Amino acid sequence: MAEIKQSSTIRKILTLPGTRAFAALALVFLLGVIFNADGAFYKWGTHRDMFRQVSVYGILACGMTLVIITAGIDLSVGSILGFTAVFFSLTSIHWRWTAWLAIPLCLLAGSVCGGVSGGLIARFKIQPFISTLAMMVFARGLAKYISGGQKISTAMQTADGSYTYVELPSIFNAINSKIFNNNIAVVTIIFLVCLLLCWVLLARLRWGRYLYAIGGNEEAARLSGVPVARMKILAYLLCGFFSAVAGICQAAQEYQGDPEAGVSYELSAIAIVVIGGTSLMGGKGGIGLTLLGALTIGYLEKILSINAVGEASRLMLTGFIIVSAVLFQKSKR
């Protein structure tokens, strides 16, 4: 009974910022209606592609939400994405491992990376910024090390420098395809599943409330018996796990494992979480907000892209609109 009462108060906190995040999204959507690029904005394909494009960022943002709710930050998500993309391509394209083996191992590798960051933060009291910065550098190095600095694709170099070609494993096409009569990309489904998992964790499980409690007031949480260290490790571990999911999606969509994949993706992930309205101070926010944030960023990029806005103006406009969206949320508070 006590559980239900508590979760309803959390939901009460969630619904208010939710409407604001929705308003920011509506604002961006309105921009799309005004600048519809000769009707391109009204085509379903445009929206489907936007969903696909934002999925990888969104999956990263799922893990990032968990970490940010504990008042932490994870800078390593882009690098773990790169590492797991290479790892997945190496094992499944070059070594011909079955997806049933390659995917779990990949997820495990990502989780271990995240877990190590979390362990350093929780047990050794290293600041999240520093710990995940180290992991960001380390995982990028690892990606370059296991790939030998080359993209891992279906072209395999032999000893004498010539290339042989191998078949692309069917799992790549499976993840890159679209289902439901070509109407929704598989990576989008994966994104939605990740959202659902996070929602269950945050809104339905005791562990989720622990994460909020730690972000709200770590000392108070500790005193009231929350296993703070273990829960923190869990948050970073899950963040690494979701980064690995994103890495697999990225590799499948590019048909290759690029050791440079995911550079600066952590910034997009953080932007998505913050635009949604989850507080960087921790303790406030939710996964639904992250979905709205992802859509806001996704539509913004799509609208700028279909209108073929130049790179310079695009960057300036993005900065401007991010600030407007956040201010817009604040003004109603």
Place this chain on the structure above:
Amino acid sequence: MGKKYVPFVVLLLISVFLFSGCGKKENTPTPENTPPTENPASGKTESKWTIGMSQCNLGEPWRGQMNEDVRRAAEAYPELKVIFKDAQNDTLKQRAQMEEFISADVDLIIISPKEAAPLTPVVAQAYEAGIPVLVLDRRVLGDQYTCFIGADNKQIGENAGKWIVEKLGGKGKVVELKGLMTSTPGQDRHTGFRKAIEGSQIEIIFEADMKWLEPEARKEMESALARFDQIDLVYAHNDPGAHGAYLAAQAAGREKDIMFVGIDGLAQEGQVYVQQGILNASFEYPTGGKEAIETALKILNGQTVEKEITLPSRTFTK
């Protein structure tokens, strides 16, 4: 509480940087299955000449290929020993590497500089110290170096433009996916191309900066596809860009109606894409790695070489 762990953190950070750094250096020029190149530290005495090679950024596959070409070419000559250094896209790091080569008194330096102005003095310093310097791909200022080897991006863009005009019979709707437009290769591949299509009825219906990145190219191409029902050809400033555009078109089921042209022609990238029928053409941007070693040998053997060597570019089509 936290202070106790400070030395630990520092140690960890140092080891992280060391590890990621040396992993790159060892691994990139050495593919699996081949014996590793001689470790500079173990110093095999049989090689007569030591060449220092400073690469500005091994993160780019094309530059990895350049090192690979240098390594492969040098393998044929047992009298050569090449020490590879990667500046990780950091001008000051590259300057330090040049200084290390100078104080180690290597017999010749090959540098692929990150940028001209800040690296000109250190190149001149080596040159004045009597160490021949080969400058690869990007230039330095002045003439205080032994030889420049590079390809002409404007010419390559123009070649691509001419090929496209001919293929399309002088008219058609083209999407241009540009490389980073603040970089000279991007600018040159753009101006060369525009010069070549001038006067034809080719229309650029959509252009976007994909920053050399395949996912960006795919994104931009999806927008172009959403907006235009007829696209005849995509000209991308690099092969990954053209490949990304192909994937976008394939997802929309329109890849058969569109031709794709890229630049770089790397063995494992553009050439593969052309063979697989993904790209219709790839215009090679040669690394010059092999030519650098050949020129280095000439210099070390006391022959004179030309101050400037422009590399020929091959065109790969199916």
